[in-house]
Amino acid sequence: MTLHDLSILRFKNQQIARSKFKTVKELARWMGAIQAQDYIMSKWAFGIRIQDPTEELVNNAIDSGEIIRTHLMRPTWHFASSDDILWILELTASQIKASLKFRDNQLGLTEPVFRKSNRIIERSLRDSNHLTREEIISELVKDRIDVGNNRASHLLVRAESDGLICSGRIKGGKLTYALLSERVPANKSLSRIEALKELASRYFTSHGPATLQDFTWWSGLSTNDSKQALEFARSELSSEIIENQTYWFAGSVVDTGPDDDTACLLPAYDEFVISYRDRTASLIPPFHKKAVSDNGIFYPTIVINGKVIGTWKRTAKKDSVVITINLFDSVKQDMKPEIIKASSGYVNFLGKKAEVIL
Numbered sequence: 077m078t079l080h081d082l083s084i085l086r087f088k089n090q091q092i093a094r095s096k097f098k099t100v101k102e103l104a105r106w107m108g109a110i111q112a113q114d115y116i117m118s119k120w121a122f123g124i125r126i127q128d129p130t131e132e133l134v135n136n137a138i139d140s141g142e143i144i145r146t147h148l149m150r151p152t153w154h155f156a157s158s159d160d161i162l163w164i165l166e167l168t169a170s171q172i173k174a175s176l177k178f179r180d181n182q183l184g185l186t187e188p189v190f191r192k193s194n195r196i197i198e199r200s201l202r203d204s205n206h207l208t209r210e211e212i213i214s215e216l217v218k219d220r221i222d223v224g225n226n227r228a229s230h231l232l233v234r235a236e237s238d239g240l241i242c243s244g245r246i247k248g249g250k251l252t253y254a255l256l257s258e259r260v261p262a263n264k265s266l267s268r269i270e271a272l273k274e275l276a277s278r279y280f281t282s283h284g285p286a287t288l289q290d291f292t293w294w295s296g297l298s299t300n301d302s303k304q305a306l307e308f309a310r311s312e313l314s315s316e317i318i319e320n321q322t323y324w325f326a327g328s329v330v331d332t333g334p335d336d337d338t339a340c341l342l343p344a345y346d347e348f349v350i351s352y353r354d355r356t357a358s359l360i361p362p363f364h365k366k367a368v369s370d371n372g373i374f375y376p377t378i379v380i381n382g383k384v385i386g387t388w389k390r391t392a393k394k395d396s397v398v399i400t401i402n403l404f405d406s407v408k409q410d411m412k413p414e415i416i417k418a419s420s421g422y423v424n425f426l427g428k429k430a431e432v433i434l
Contacts, residue, residue, distance in 0.1 A: 077316045082285050082323060083357040083382035089282055089325070090348055091125040092340055092379075098127045100137035104157040108278035109164065111350055112145050112153040115251065117343035117376065122155075123425040124340060131426050135246060141259045145243035145251075146236045147172060149296035158260045161242065167271040169237040171296050176230060183227050185234075193221055193231045194240055198255065206244030206252040272301060273308035277326075280306075280313050283351050284325030291324075293353040321354075337380060339414040341388055341399075341422050345374045349384065359384045363404045378403070378415060388419070396429040397422075 077085075087093050090107070097103045100122050104110065107125075112118035122137075123129035137143045144161045148154040151172040156164055193216060200207060200215045207215075213228050223231070232253070235241045244254030266274060279291050286294075292302040306324065313324045342348055349355060349367065358379070359367055367384055368374050378386040378401065386403035399419040416432050423430035 077285075077318055077323075079318060079357040080382060082316075082318060085285055085325065086283065086348065086358070087379070087382045089284055091282075092342070092348060093338075095125050095127055097125065099142075100126060100134055101142040101157050101159075102126075104143045104155055105160060106278075107282045107347065108160070108275060109148055109154040109156045110347055111345045112155045114344045115145070115153070117345065118145075118153075118155060120343040120422060120425060121346055123422070124342060124346075129425050138243065139245045144256075144260065146241075146256075147233050149294070151175060151233065151237070151296065159263065161256075161260055162239075162263065163266040163271050164275065165237070165239055166265070167268065167275065168296060169239070171298070172233070172237045175296075176233065180230055180234075183225060183230060184222075185227060185230055189221070190231070190234050190238075192219070194235055194238060196221065197231075197235050197253075198240060201241065201244075201253060201255045201258075204254065204258055206247060206254045208247065208250045208252050212253060269304075269308060272297075272305035276302075276305035276309040277312055279351075280309065280324045281326040283347065284313075285316060285318075285323035286325070286352060287321055287323055287354065290352040290354065294351045337411060337414060339411065339418040340379045341418045342377045342379055344376045346377065348379065349377060350374050358382055366402075366404055378418070380411065380414070390422075393431075396431050397426060398431045398433065399423065401432065401434045 091097060091103060097106060103122055103125050110118060110121050119131055119134040122134050141158055143155045144158055145153060145155050146161065148156060148164055149168050196215055196219050197212060200212060209232070213223050216223055216228070216231065239256055241253045242256040242259055244252035244259065275295060276291060279294060280286060288302060288306055291306065292299055295302060297305065313326055315322050315324050349359060355364070363384060367377050367387060375387045376389065377384045378388055385405065386401060388402065389400050391398040391400070399422070401415060412434060415434060419432045420430045
């Protein structure tokens with residue numbers, strides 16, 4: 077297996093090529109978690125991976141609570157299935173709190189402040205009263221909680237990592253928060269060993285082939301916990317050594333060849349790019365800074381045969397979306413119709429018309 081073979085397998089395992097899933101929730105469960113820092117783009121992360129996708133389908137899954145958006149793992153925003161959110165949060169919450177502790181102390185956010193803030197938030201959201209970020213901040217201000225200097229963000233992330241709040245229904249086009257206990261019914265909890273094994277199994281099955289270092293980066297777990305997780309799951313996995321690195325994945329390598337020259341437009345912060353510490357299999361070093369900025373912004377990318385060959389951006393109009401294509405290098409002329417077709421796929425997902433600048 078070569079690095080290019082590895083990239084093609086990742087592309088297939090992530091369901092970007094010939095997805096076997098019809099529902100948003102099924103896909104969320106398969107992936108374990110999908111980064112959702114860019115909310116608008118994260119909906120297309122589902123769209124590119126399920127059959128017959130529409131934005132309405134994803135919105136319905138969000139409104140119904142089939143998928144939940146909250147801070148998980150590194151920490152940053154992720155979507156996860158409602159069936160998985162509780163055990164993943166329980167596994168990673170302590171890591172999230174530890175990563176924010178230094179800044180919390182700088183902002184004067186002590187445990188008594190967090191307890192008071194949580195009480196106010198819980199009272200405000202009780203009985204399925206889903207509120208926007210601004211509405212919650214207003215409630216905190218009424219009770220003399222200092223929300224300046226980005227304290228509000230830390231208070232909300234703490235409420236999430238305490239298992240108090242999560243994403244609610246979309247209200248007036250805006251995101252809301254809801255009580256996690258009202259949004260997701262209590263289900264069977266996993267022991268820490270079971271949770272570590274399950275998270276590793278999900279990652280290497282859906283994201284593999286990948287290294288232990290990739291999993292550590294994606295999960296945000298400590299190196300020791302990541303090693304244990306892989307050890308618990310390794311009986312279910314296969315491995316290959318490529319350029320002195322061990323890559324883990326589920327099943328066996330049957331077909332590593334590309335399906336065809338189909339182009340795909342991936343969203344910003346897509347799992348195909350962001351979920352690996354080493355991205356050289358799909359994103360060669362000369363192009364890395366064109367796809368990922370120095371301050372960690374992951375741009376929407378164009379992928380052909382497992383390789384990132386450019387970036388794209390969208391400009392919304394009333395009834396259409398302008399897709400501007402930026403290719404890193406020259407591509408074959410016969411690939412341009414595929415790129416235009418891929419652009420139309422995204423705009424069809426939104427239920428609009430496409431204007432492509434290539």
